[in-house]
Amino acid sequence: xxxxxxxxxxxxxxxxxxxxxxxxxKTSAESAAPSxxxxxxxxxxxxRVGDLFANSYTSLDAQKESDGWWTSxxxxxxxxxxxxxxxxxxxxLAESGTTDGKVWTIKLxxxxxxxxxxxxxAAIAVKCLQSAAAVNKKASALAGATLTAVDDTTFTIATTxxxxxxxxxxxxxxxxxxxxxASVDIDNAPVCTGPFKVxxxxxxxxxxxxxxxxxxxxxxxxxKVEGYYMADADTxxxxxxxxxxxxxxxxxxxxxxxxxxxxxKYTVTSVPSSRLYYYYLNMKxxxxxDLRAAINMAIDSEAVCTMLSxxxxxxxxxxSESSPYGRxxxxxxxxxxxxxxxxxxxxxxxSDGYYEKNGKIIELNIAYYAARSIDKIVLLxxxxxxAVGIKADLTVSEDADxxxxxxxxxxxxxxxxxxxxxxxxxxxxNRVLGGDLYTSGGYSNADASALLKQLESETDTxxxxxxxxxxxxxxxxxxxxxxxxxxxxxTVMRTGVVNCGENNPLSFYMISSKTDIK
Amino acid sequence: xxxxxxxxLLRLIPILLVVSFIAFSLMYIAPGDPALKKLVAQGLAxxxxxxxxxxxxxxxxxxxxxxxxxxxxxxxxxxxxxxYAKSLPxxxxxxxxxxxxxxxxxxxxxxxxxxxxxxxxxxxxxxNRATDYIVRFFTFTANSIPTFLIALLLIYAFCIKLSxxxxxxxxxxxxxxxxxxxxxxxxxxxxxxxxxxEILEQLGKDFVLGAQARGVKPSVFLTHDVLHNAMLTIIxxxxxxxxxxxxxxxxxxxxxxxxxxxxxxxxxITARDYPVIQGxxxxxxxxxxxxxxxxxxxxxxxxxxxxAD
Numbered sequence: 001x002x003x004x005x006x007x008x009x010x011x012x013x014x015x016x017x018x019x020x021x022x023x024x025x026k027t028s029a030e031s032a033a034p035s036x037x038x039x040x041x042x043x044x045x046x047x048r049v050g051d052l053f054a055n056s057y058t059s060l061d062a063q064k065e066s067d068g069w070w071t072s073x074x075x076x077x078x079x080x081x082x083x084x085x086x087x088x089x090x091x092x093l094a095e096s097g098t099t100d101g102k103v104w105t106i107k108l109x110x111x112x113x114x115x116x117x118x119x120x121x122a123a124i125a126v127k128c129l130q131s132a133a134a135v136n137k138k139a140s141a142l143a144g145a146t147l148t149a150v151d152d153t154t155f156t157i158a159t160t161x162x163x164x165x166x167x168x169x170x171x172x173x174x175x176x177x178x179x180x181x182a183s184v185d186i187d188n189a190p191v192c193t194g195p196f197k198v199x200x201x202x203x204x205x206x207x208x209x210x211x212x213x214x215x216x217x218x219x220x221x222x223x224k225v226e227g228y229y230m231a232d233a234d235t236x237x238x239x240x241x242x243x244x245x246x247x248x249x250x251x252x253x254x255x256x257x258x259x260x261x262x263x264x265k266y267t268v269t270s271v272p273s274s275r276l277y278y279y280y281l282n283m284k285x286x287x288x289x290d291l292r293a294a295i296n297m298a299i300d301s302e303a304v305c306t307m308l309s310x311x312x313x314x315x316x317x318x319x320s321e322s323s324p325y326g327r328x329x330x331x332x333x334x335x336x337x338x339x340x341x342x343x344x345x346x347x348x349x350x351s352d353g354y355y356e357k358n359g360k361i362i363e364l365n366i367a368y369y370a371a372r373s374i375d376k377i378v379l380l381x382x383x384x385x386x387a388v389g390i391k392a393d394l395t396v397s398e399d400a401d402x403x404x405x406x407x408x409x410x411x412x413x414x415x416x417x418x419x420x421x422x423x424x425x426x427x428x429x430n431r432v433l434g435g436d437l438y439t440s441g442g443y444s445n446a447d448a449s450a451l452l453k454q455l456e457s458e459t460d461t462x463x464x465x466x467x468x469x470x471x472x473x474x475x476x477x478x479x480x481x482x483x484x485x486x487x488x489x490x491t492v493m494r495t496g497v498v499n500c501g502e503n504n505p506l507s508f509y510m511i512s513s514k515t516d517i518k
Numbered sequence: 519x520x521x522x523x524x525x526x527l528l529r530l531i532p533i534l535l536v537v538s539f540i541a542f543s544l545m546y547i548a549p550g551d552p553a554l555k556k557l558v559a560q561g562l563a564x565x566x567x568x569x570x571x572x573x574x575x576x577x578x579x580x581x582x583x584x585x586x587x588x589x590x591x592x593x594x595x596x597x598x599x600x601x602y603a604k605s606l607p608x609x610x611x612x613x614x615x616x617x618x619x620x621x622x623x624x625x626x627x628x629x630x631x632x633x634x635x636x637x638x639x640x641x642x643x644x645x646n647r648a649t650d651y652i653v654r655f656f657t658f659t660a661n662s663i664p665t666f667l668i669a670l671l672l673i674y675a676f677c678i679k680l681s682x683x684x685x686x687x688x689x690x691x692x693x694x695x696x697x698x699x700x701x702x703x704x705x706x707x708x709x710x711x712x713x714x715x716e717i718l719e720q721l722g723k724d725f726v727l728g729a730q731a732r733g734v735k736p737s738v739f740l741t742h743d744v745l746h747n748a749m750l751t752i753i754x755x756x757x758x759x760x761x762x763x764x765x766x767x768x769x770x771x772x773x774x775x776x777x778x779x780x781x782x783x784x785x786x787i788t789a790r791d792y793p794v795i796q797g798x799x800x801x802x803x804x805x806x807x808x809x810x811x812x813x814x815x816x817x818x819x820x821x822x823x824x825x826a827d
Contacts, residue, residue, distance in 0.1 A: 140567065399555065
């Protein structure tokens with residue numbers, strides 16, 4: 001065989017390989033991939049949703065890792081209790097949850113069924129909750145708990161230490177109800193109670209859901225829901241503008257301008273979520289309280305939110321002011337007063353415009369990570385601090401949790417955390433006051449710690465709110481942290497698409513039986 | 519020849535050992551905690567207790583050398599481990615991603631060669647004429663524009679404005695076109711430049727003058743002699759480019775939703791997913807050894823004077 005023949009053969013084989021692979025890909029993708037022309041029959045109602053984080057959802061088992069976010073978002077799974085639009089816990093699959101101060105009694109609704117028609121019984125619910133606690137380390141609240149089915153629709157939960165926020169805990173997505181015994185392939189086709197059931201799942205790529213004809217809670221408006229992992233925010237925006245997606249959450253500021261400029265084509269809804277932008281002040285390095293106060297007064301939350309073009313709402317404390325535990329006060333933005341405080345410490349402005357004492361200027365390091373627009377926020381913070389005579393340097397870290405949050409290597413440490421995932425303030429306050437991973441700013445207050453201990457076991461909701469507010473006020477009064485803004489849950493929908501959970505602050509509520517496309 | 523191939527493949531063993539150990543060490547030294555990364559998904563902050571349990575379940579509490587030899591022992595049994603972030607077998611994830619990347623890489627390579635070989639010859643033959651300047655301007659532009667910009671411009675033009683292709687490709691043949699073009703443009707730009715230089719060098723040789731003097735048609739001596747003599751350089755350039763194409767382009771794969779190796783490893787690095795990163799390191803080492811081997815074999819096919827070492 002001569003050289004020409006060898007080359008020709010190799011090229012021909014390569015061409016065949018590509019064509020074969022391409023054809024194969026097309027066959028497997030045809031049933032899943034949307035195109036600019038509709039894949040649905042004219043009468044079929046389909047909503048296509050994109051998500052930047054969906055590649056981490058490698059299973060449809062809501063109990064595993066954070067997979068429940070995606071299954072809940074797409075209307076596949078549901079929980080015993082839910083958080084409503086006002087941040088309050090409401091029964092959903094359960095009818096009620098009561099306690100005698102030691103044991104919780106949960107009564108299920110009598111008419112709840114799974115997508116295969118089987119009924120949600122107390123025994124199934126108990127098995128599901130026990131499984132979640134065993135499978136998911138984050139579900140540690142029920143690890144070691146004793147769950148007992150009393151009758152067909154009632155079961156009890158007894159924990160080692162009484163948990164006053166049990167109902168809040170049961171709103172968490174990894175406690176979604178799955179008929180484990182009926183789910184032959186729980187990772188790819190779990191049997192759940194939601195308005196949709198699985199038709200096709202490509203791990204880390206896409207999921208196609210079809211209407212659950214046996215849905216227990218009324219009619220389901222849509223025939224199909226398609227969820228797609230989008231690796232790139234720009235691609236998601238282009239796909240949405242091209243009509244290949246119908247709704248998604250979390251547009252960028254640039255995208256928001258495009259959508260708001262065309263209200264006839266797009267609907268944009270923003271509600272403050274519980275995702276908090278805040279920063280730690282290093283109490284070991286910034287020992288002057290007046291200096292910390294000056295820093296806090298120099299940061300203008302309104303300006304930050306204006307820069308983010310509606311993606312965030314200013315906040316006073318760690319929680320929304322509309323929540324029962326969000327009513328706290330802090331010094332308002334006041335650069336003149338900030339300067340007065342600094343001058344009171346003996347600093348004088350030098351020719352470069354920075355405050356200086358004993359030949360040393362105030363130079364602070366702001367540590368941050370480039371996600372969720374934090375990189376933009378710190379640029380503005382740097383400018384605002386410069387305006388009051390404080391030199392601010394920026395240090396970016398790819399992994400905040402593994403670096404400066406862990407080590408405390410900052411003067412100002414930026415962070416963004418969901419402060420209220422389940423309608424109760426304990427989660428966040430325990431993180432920042434409980435001596436755990438997220439206390440690297442070095443703040444400690446014996447009174448606040450005592451209140452935290454009290455909050456751990458307090459059963460009265462109003463008292464819990466009061467305790468939470470007192471603790472937040474201590475943090476604010478001690479100038480230990482700066483609460484900047486709450487990231488909005490911004491949902492963009494094509495005109496005609498309605499009821500995508502756009503008014504609920506939590507991101508895992510989106511598609512429901514009422515979601516519709518006209 | 520078979521002995522030569524066998525000898526070359528045996529070199530994989532020390533290469534894999536060294537490369538895997540260095541990669542493992544660097545990941546160990548790098549800041550970041552895979553357990554914490556896994557738990558802070560969605561912006562929820564874990565408690566110390568949950569973090570400790572997670573680290574134990576992932577084996578991260580064991581000494582570095584124990585973890586490395588554990589990985590090595592499993593690797594020798596054909597098991598690349600389980601992804602920290604996705605809890606899926608690494609080999610399964612790699613195979614799936616490799617398939618996608620291979621299709622894209624081969625398509626891009628073919629298109630680049632289809633563009634670059636004729637244009638490389640054309641610009642060399644029509645040196646310093648209008649054609650040469652136009653093509654060289656194209657190569658300059660192709661090499662200068664960032665790949666992500668090319669990708670977004672292609673989507674904007676062909677998906678949004680012309681509606682010829684969908685934005686969401688999802689592995690279809692239609693979806694292969696734009697990422698192939700996006701990858702081919704800078705690749706072809708580089709190829710044209712280097713092919714032109716080599717062809718020009720060949721055109722300056724005496725045998726070309728002799729062929730012209732004997733009245734041999736340009737199309738004949740260009741394809742039979744000049745191109746043939748230039749093949750060693752062309753093969754070298756292709757060999758270098760293939761390595762880059764097969765290791766995946768994160769940008770192209772992310773923008774065009776093509777779930778290949780580039781995207782896989784980028785996600786793994788962000789998540790500190792050590793087993794996947796190790797798997798990728800092994801994959802790259804194997805790819806480059808095989809490509810180098812194939813390149814050397816191809817040299818011998820085109821020029822038997824090239825001896826195997």
